[in-house]
Amino acid sequence: MKRPEPTPDPVQRLQIRFGAAGPLKYVSHLDLMRVWERVCKRAGLPLATSHGFSPRPKIALAAPLAVGVTSGAELLDVLLTERVDLTSTLRRLSDELTPGLSIHEIRESPLKQSSLQSMLKAAEYVVEVPDPRPMDKWRTAIDALLAQDEIPWSHRRGKETKSYDLRKMVFDLDVAGTQDGVATLTMRLRNDEQGAGRPEQVVLALGATAEPTRIHRTAIELSSETVPA
Known part of the structure; x- marks a missing residue:
């Protein structure tokens, strides 16, 4: 050849x-x-x-x-x-x-x-979730999650079950508002060689029973900078 x-x-x-x-x-x-x-x-x-x-x-x-x-x-x-x-x-x-x-x-x-992949550090998201809880209930759930040292977690991806510490995936978490039964959350999640946080799994850990109706990535954070939307 x-x-x-x-x-x-x-x-x-x-x-x-x-x-x-x-x-x-x-x-x-x-x-x-x-x-x-x-x-x-x-x-x-x-x-x-x-x-x-x-x-x-x-x-x-x-x-x-x-x-x-x-x-x-x-x-x-x-x-x-x-x-x-x-x-x-x-x-x-x-x-x-x-x-x-x-x-x-x-x-x-x-x-x-260096390659962009090797410089990855975190990603930020805005997530909308159908949930009737008021702001104070969301803040209580968020504070409880952030106060934990470890959150053993597992979820299925295709035919495989992935197990990990969900707490290590969450750098920052807040509720921006609630309106008409929909909560808007902001998240800064790990995205590096140790793993990538998944917004829908964080929503589940906060006690929501409905899947997010919108997940939008607003920033990618590199080891030396943040790239905003």
């Missing part, structure tokens, strides 16, 4: 902050990566690729977005073999966006910067 031609080394790294909503709420992490590959190729970006017999574009998302969750603060790393102008690149990408995608910012980051 003939070896593929060597690909040029990257000369520029772009970091794209974007939102994912609408139909993308039901798209898997892998499919969202494919969406961005198509967008970048249609925009004519000189994408760097991996080596080997099946080269892939060197683009990577900071953190998987669970199916059913929307976001205004996702991060995408893109490595290029030629330098591009940020303003014109934003315009070209915007012309190719699929419904549900929105670009908030494009900036250049250091070429030798």
Whole structure:
């Protein structure tokens, strides 16, 4: 088998902050990566690729977005073999966006910067839950959860049951308000090599019996910065 031609080394790294909503709420992490590959190729970006017999574009998302969750603060790393102008690149990408995608910012980051995945620290969410409890009852439940040193927890993912300490996944938690039987919670959850907090599991730990009707990621926190929506 003939070896593929060597690909040029990257000369520029772009970091794209974007939102994912609408139909993308039901798209898997892998499919969202494919969406961005198509967008970048249609925009004519000189994408760097991996080596080997099946080269892939060197683009990577900071953190998987669970199916059913929307976001205004996702991060995408893109490595290029030629330098591009940020303003014109934003315009070209915007012309190719699929419904549900929105670009908030494009900036250049250091070429030798660590991967976004290795820099992950936490993620912030706004969660809406159908629940008749008033504010004071929610605050009591939140205070009780945060006061615990450990919360042994398990939930099923597909055919597997995952067991862990839920308390270690929760950095901050509050109730922003209640209206018409719906509570709005804000959460700052762990998202690093030790694990990723899941908002719907925190809701269960707070005693809610209904599933959240909305989970929206508002920020991704890296080891050196916070990327807000």
